[in-house]
Amino acid sequence: MLTGEQWNQLLQGFLSEGRDLLKDAEDSLLQLETAPEDSDAVNGLFRAVHTLKGSAGIFSLTPLVNLTHHLESLLMQVRDSQRTLNEDLTSLMLRCMDELRGMLEAVDPATGEMHTDLAQQALLLDALAQARGLSDDTPVVDSVPAAPTVGANAQLWQLSIDFSEALLRNGFDPAAFLRYLSRLGEIVTLHTRTDRLPGLDSFDPEACYLGFTLTLRSAASREEIADVFDFIVDFCTLTLEPCTDPAPTLAAPAEKKSPARDRRPQDTSMVKVPAHKLDELINLVGELVISTAGAQMQAKRTGDNACIESALAVHQHVEQIRESALKLRMVEVGETFNRFHRVVRDVSKQLGKHIQLGIRGGDTELDKTVIDKIADPLTHLVRNAIDHGIESAAERLAAGKPAEGNLQLNAYHDSGMIVLEISDDGRGLNTARIREKAIGKGLIEADAVLNEAAIHRLIFEAGFSTAEQVSDLSGRGVGMDVVRSAIEQLRGSIEIESQQGLGCSFRIRLPLTLAIIDGFHVGVGQDSFVIPLDMVTECMEASAASLTSQYGYLNLRGTPLPCIALDQHFGLPASTARRRNIVVVSQGRQHAGLIVDHLLGELQTVIKPLGQMFQHLRGISGSTILGSGQVALILDVPSLFRQLQAPAALDVSLLEPLA
Known part of the structure; x- marks a missing residue:
């Protein structure tokens, strides 16, 4: 008998599989909107919905089975070229996907009960019925219909099914799969095999010893019939062959089977781990x-x-x-990027714009923890690009641009970090407008001298917005400051590159992982610090006499190098070292020198979060424990770069050139 824990695990597996199937279905549907002739996408969409229906039927989730059944019926018309998948039909199917996703989330994983909005489902069922060409007075049933009418194009299939002994212990009823097969066509012959039954002395009442050999007349494809058993692929062996004899022999299936016929799990199967x-x-x-x-x-x-x-x-x-x-x-970032096809579609249609989304670097891998936490900031940047950045078709044509705007998501490696880039070919940031708004809000003085990059960074200030009207998408003064804060919590940074009238790019730089990094150990007096090794460019010596300010510049091979003396920056006792060292760090195109006393070498760094008491510290992202038991602080290099860009740090005169 199935225990509560086993049932919970089984149900959790179905819910996880259901979410994946809905994601696959939505991806295929959005692919069809741009490539209506893509037969692989049509079949993938139909297969995902069909599999979800079959799995839901095993758990008696009738509302979910009902909605997927009617959606499947509409998809059959599209697959058979009886209906054209237009924009309205795609929108209706996407609404069904959203409702199915909500139904999955409404399933209680402990009991399997599902509490859903029947009124909303009724509206969708009516819409699906009308889309299939049914009249308004045609009743929409609340259960899956019985066996379909077997048409002239039906053929005979011979199935041999051997169930695993563990089938019953995992809560499955062999008869349920026969009942489901009967919905695909007519079961002509059925023979129960009991040749595996043991003697009474070794009989296990919780084990399944059954097997079936049957003949099915159906218009369904091989894949559709085999999909009936997808949910018990670990608990059965299936042989499926077309045949012409309605009364096939009952010989046991041959030992040698092709992978397409043998439904046993392969060695390359995936293992899902919480x-x-x-x-x-x-x-x-x-x-x-x-x-x-x-x-x-x-x-x-x-x-x-x-x-x-x-x-x-x-x-x-x-x-x-x-x-x-x-x-x-580590997971591929492309899975997160692909979700934005739906976001771009919905938001662009809401705003009446024509926008094409392009994705590059989808196979770039990033820590799943980082991926989960970066999804919301990415969504905000994408919505902002559609709302603020890309113009309407009329504006673009007037400016000599194509009517359709382009939005690009890109991911790539740079200096040991992952860069996520959101670019558009829209109007770009309006520097004059940003400056005017910043002065009006008291963020800068009217006579402040700021370069274009510094003005662009003002959009990350709390409450800043250039939107003239408040809408569902923007204009409430909340957003970009939250985006920057979320990125900084991931030890990342964000950069802006904009050309007015040509477009804008936001580049998010993130560490590969939040857990363990390679670090460079440095000493300042009696204190230890760790710098992420991927950011270290070079190290050099410098005389202590020339380094007397907290912030300053050094001449590094003809190029000014801004520097920070870590002892003064963190309020530590003044250094007494006769010679000091400079660690040159880089972030994108920015470079800076960190002035320290000792270079102590590379080490593996386990990142420990700071307690609430130390959250206010600027320039520190965490801590680690050294082999000696001493605590070392991990430097937040992006934060140090921002402090160098502050006006107080820009007035320091050029110091002595480096040798």
Whole structure:
């Protein structure tokens, strides 16, 4: 008998699969809107809806089965070229996808009960019926109809099904699949095989020993028939062959089967793991990294070569484990980017604009934790680009541009970080308008001298907006400051590149992971700091006598290099070192020098979040524990760059050139 925990796991599996199927269906539908002749997209859409209906039927989720059935009927007309998939039909199907997604979320994972809005479903069922050409007085039933009429194009299929002994223990009823097959056509012959029944002394009442051999007359395709058993692919073996004899022999299926006929799981199957279990693994690996660093330090103190070699071997294995563990949590950013096809479609139609979305770099991988937290800022930037950036068709034509606007999402690696780029070919940022609004809000003085880049950064100030009217999309003075804050919490930064009349690009720079990084260890007096290694460009010595200010400039091979003296910046005791060092760091096209006392080398850094008491610290993104047990602070390099751009840091005169 199925336990409550087993039933919960089974239901959770269905809900997870259902969300994936709806995502696949929506992607296929949006693909069809731009490429109506794409037969693969039509079949993918139909298959996703059909599989969702079959799986929902196993759990007796009647409202969900009902809606998917009527949606499937409409899709059959599209697939059979009886209907053309136009904009109105696509919009109706997308509304159905939204409703199905809401129905899945309304399923109680503990009981399997579903509480949904029947009135909303009734409206959608009526709309689907009208779209299929049914009259207003044609009743829309609340259950899946019985077996369809078998047409002249039906053929005979021979099926041999062997159920796993674990089928019953996992809550499945073999007869349920036969009942579902009967909806695809007529079961001509049916024979129950009991050749696997054991003797009474070894009979397990919870085990399934059944198998069926049957002949089905149906117009359904091989894939549609095989999909009936998709949900129990781990608990059955299926052989499916076309036949002409309505009374096939009952011989056992041949041992040698092609992969298309044998529904057993393959070695390449995916394993779904709850995110919290991966988080626990990453945390444990982080603690292992810290412990290994301590062991290496102790080994070096002993001076025992054998002990040092053993500690080094352990360190190398831990590094491999770390890399493998982090890869488990890496996902392609394209999955997140693809969601914006729907956002662009809905928002552009709401605004009456014509916009084409392009995606590049979708195979770039990023930590799932980062992906989940960056989705909302990306959505805001995309909506802003559609609303503020890209002009209406009339405006674009008047400006000599194509009527259709272009929005690009791009992802790529740069200096050890991931860059997510949102670009449009719209009107660009209005520098004069931004400056005027900033003066009006008291953000800057009327006589302030700011370059174009500094003016553009003002849009990230709290409450700033240039929208003339408040709408559902913009003009409420909330948004861009929240976007920057969310990105900074991920230890990232955002840059703007805009040309008025030509377009605008927002570039978000993010670390690959939030858990463990390679760091560069530096010392300032008795204190330790860690700089993300990917941001370190070079290191050099400089005389202490020439570095007397908190902020300043050094001449680095003919180029001014802004610098920060970390001891003065963080209010630490003044350095007494005779010679000091400069660590040159970079972020995109920006470079700066961090003035420190000691260069202590590279190390693996496990990032520990700061407590609430230290959240106000600027220039610090977290902490880590060294092998000695000492706490080192991790520098927030993007924050230090912003402080260098402050007016107080710009008035320092040029210091002595570097040798």
